Amino acid sequence: MTAITIGVRDGTTLPAYLARPAADPAPTGVIVAHELFGVNPDIRGVADDLARAGYLSIAPEFYHRDAAPGRWLERDDAGRQEGFGYLYRLRRDQALADVAAAMAWLRSEPGIERIALVGFSAGGHLSYLAAARLPVSRTAVLYGGWLAGTDIPMSQPTPTLAETPGITGRVLYLVGADDALIDAGQREQIRAALASAGVKHELVSYPGVGHAFFWPGTPPFDATARADAWSRVLELLAS
Numbered sequence: 001m002t003a004i005t006i007g008v009r010d011g012t013t014l015p016a017y018l019a020r021p022a023a024d025p026a027p028t029g030v031i032v033a034h035e036l037f038g039v040n041p042d043i044r045g046v047a048d049d050l051a052r053a054g055y056l057s058i059a060p061e062f063y064h065r066d067a068a069p070g071r072w073l074e075r076d077d078a079g080r081q082e083g084f085g086y087l088y089r090l091r092r093d094q095a096l097a098d099v100a101a102a103m104a105w106l107r108s109e110p111g112i113e114r115i116a117l118v119g120f121s122a123g124g125h126l127s128y129l130a131a132a133r134l135p136v137s138r139t140a141v142l143y144g145g146w147l148a149g150t151d152i153p154m155s156q157p158t159p160t161l162a163e164t165p166g167i168t169g170r171v172l173y174l175v176g177a178d179d180a181l182i183d184a185g186q187r188e189q190i191r192a193a194l195a196s197a198g199v200k201h202e203l204v205s206y207p208g209v210g211h212a213f214f215w216p217g218t219p220p221f222d223a224t225a226r227a228d229a230w231s232r233v234l235e236l237l238a239s
Contacts, residue, residue, distance in 0.1 A: 029106030033123030176209030
């Protein structure tokens with residue numbers, strides 16, 4: 001488990017956390033897309049868990065144009081304020097350039113034949129966008145928000161959900177039924193967009209579960225939903 005840097009076509013340098021499996025990796029390389037708070041211990045833990053499951057995984061620092069390398073944020077008011085500052089400066093073309101660079105790095109590794117993304121919240125949005133614009137084989141979106149509107153630069157000039165017909169791989173969308181950021185109406189819009197575009201997908205809504213349910217030690221954590229979500233992610237990657 002180590003830090004690497006990847007050159008991006010806009011001339012910037014993308015830091016990333018790298019987790020290698022102990023044996024030869026599975027043919028799918030995985031990009032873990034962080035939520036608002038950056039590549040924090042939880043995100044690094046997901047990369048580590050994927051490596052233990054046999055997948056070469058990297059977690060890029062998508063705020064790298066504005067934040068110092070290695071910068072991650074606490075889940076408090078100050079962290080949210082700083083995180084939204086970074087998120088609202090991350091444009092669609094920049095996010096796609098970062099993912100394209102990360103994909104190229106993974107493909108350069110021996111044995112890697114296809115690329116998957118696993119994204120959380122804002123990183124879920126980023127992953128959905130990448131799936132629609134880049135040759136991504138499998139995409140797991142955990143409570144990715146802002147897809148149906150134009151609230152963040154990644155969703156501009158037209159909503160990211162409108163990009164759904166560009167998706168060529170499979171999509172797994174996981175969300176809590178009580179997610180205050182992704183209500184039933186938005187979930188139906190996502191489901192309808194995926195179905196209308198003929199995308200192979202599964203949308204799972206967990207009853208009584210809120211946003212960011214995946215993280216132990218946080219108020220929204222739901223152990224049952226996390227266990228089910230993780231098993232579905234691993235099933236998607238192995239498919």
